[in-house]
Amino acid sequence: MTEHGIDIDTRMLAVGVAVTGVAAVLGLAGTVMIGVTLLNAGRGYVRHMEVPPSELAARAMRQAKAASQAATHAGADAWRSADGSS
Known part of the structure; x- marks a missing residue:
């Protein structure tokens, strides 16, 4: 802490923001993959129903x-x- 306020390591903050952004994109991609997989499985199930x-x-x-x-x-x-x- 400095006499003018909190001393923030901006480089570390930027790296944290970048890692969080990458994780968010990967999480969204994973969610889309899960959704597509479940949708295809449901379609296959309905396609094979007798009625x-x-x-x-x-x-x-x-x-x-x-x-x-x-x-x-x-x-x-x-x-x-x-x-x-x-």
Whole structure:
């Protein structure tokens, strides 16, 4: 420490900034590589499925609609039978 404030080794600071920058670029490159690898693996998995995900989703939607309609009708029937018995 000098009498005018903190004495910073600017050369060491510059080296630290450069190393941090290189590490950030390498980290970003690694993240991109991981993302591409996982994306390709997911595509391969979907490609080898017997039933495509879109068909599975459509099937689930049809089942949900049928269950909803059945529950609605059952509730309406229960309401009518309770209303008629009073």
